[in-house]
Amino acid sequence: MKKYFLSLILIISLAFLFTACEKKDSASSVTDQKKIEPTPVPTYNSIHNALTYIVENEDSDRPVYSKGSFRPALGDKFFTIGEAIEVASKDEGGETLKLIKCKSEDDEIFWMKNDLVVPDGILAIVKDDESVIYEKPNKLKPSSDILSKATIVTVYPESENGFKLVTTWDEKINKKRSNVYIKTGDLSFSDDDIQSYRIYFIATKASGVAQKTLFETALEYSNSIFYNLIEDEYNKRYNNSTSESSTPSQNDSVKMPETETIEFNAVIANDGTGEMINVRNFPLVNGSSVVAQLNPGEPVFITEATVKNFTIGAISDKWYKISSPEGWVFGSFIDPQ
Helix, strand or coil, X not given: CHHHHHHHHHHHHHHHHHHHHHHHHHHHHHHHHHXXXXXXXXXXXXXXXXXXXXXXXCCCCCCEEEECCCCCCCCCEEEEEEEEEEEEECCCCCCCEEEEEEEECCCCEEEEEHHHCCCCCEEEEECCCEEEEXXXXXXXXXXXXXXXXXXXXXXXXEEECCEXXXXXXXXXXXXXXXXXXXXXXXXXXXXXXXXXXXXXXXHHHCCHHHHHHHHHHHCCCCCCCCHHHHHHHHHXXXXXXXXXXXXXXXXXXXXXXXXXXXXXXXXXXXXXXXXXXXXXXXXXXXXXXXEEEECCCCEEEEEEEECCCEEECCEEECEEEECCCCEEEEHHHEEEC
């Protein structure tokens, strides 16, 4: 009888121990699942018109990417998720890229090239006319390159010897500047300075009522060091009593080329880079300004064309006027439908 009770106690004890282990394993499993969910890390975009990507099979041995349509605006806050991974192109012959998963403040998921992203980065703007780029955080190691005034950069949090490590897009030469050093004193971290110029820059890429509204929003930052520049540009565009439009006329030093009415449907052609295509306020490169940009594949309606061809690089073609957004696109970027 005694043996029976001892056996019963042993069985109950083992059952209890087994149940406790199961609960522990279950709790451990839940904890493990929570551990693999990366914490989003905030940063900011300093790359105008940055390309984004869509990644398929991200958890597999062979994830693949294709180009995405989402474009974070200059200065937009977003979040990185996890570590960067090597991703092969979905298209045969495409290059393998190191991409990092990101999320916008509106929960839009996209991927960006890792060398364009600064986790925990903050925004700053170049306040000097010319800021020398340094190869290392050492005053004796300047490069021959500069960043122009009003270049918006994403800055790594740490400082070193009076320098900041930054990433940006150099609009002057249309080139990425990734992980370069700038003297801390050459940068402004003022929100007024950054936001005013950021909105002004976006305004210069817009058109119509949206452009005017953005200019007026930029002028709300009255303490900005760029206020006078923005005000002058606003007055030039909207308070010029001699003209209702910023488009050059026959009376300007730049003459309007002869044009003819021509109507057809088209799409914006891909120039091979996947970059957005400029829409200009005048059918010339010199003497015109960019009023909008369009993605390859976007449908447009042609209303006018220059009579003569113009040569850009090695390509000779006409300029075509599109109805919306209203402006001129060089013929090599127009694909008739």
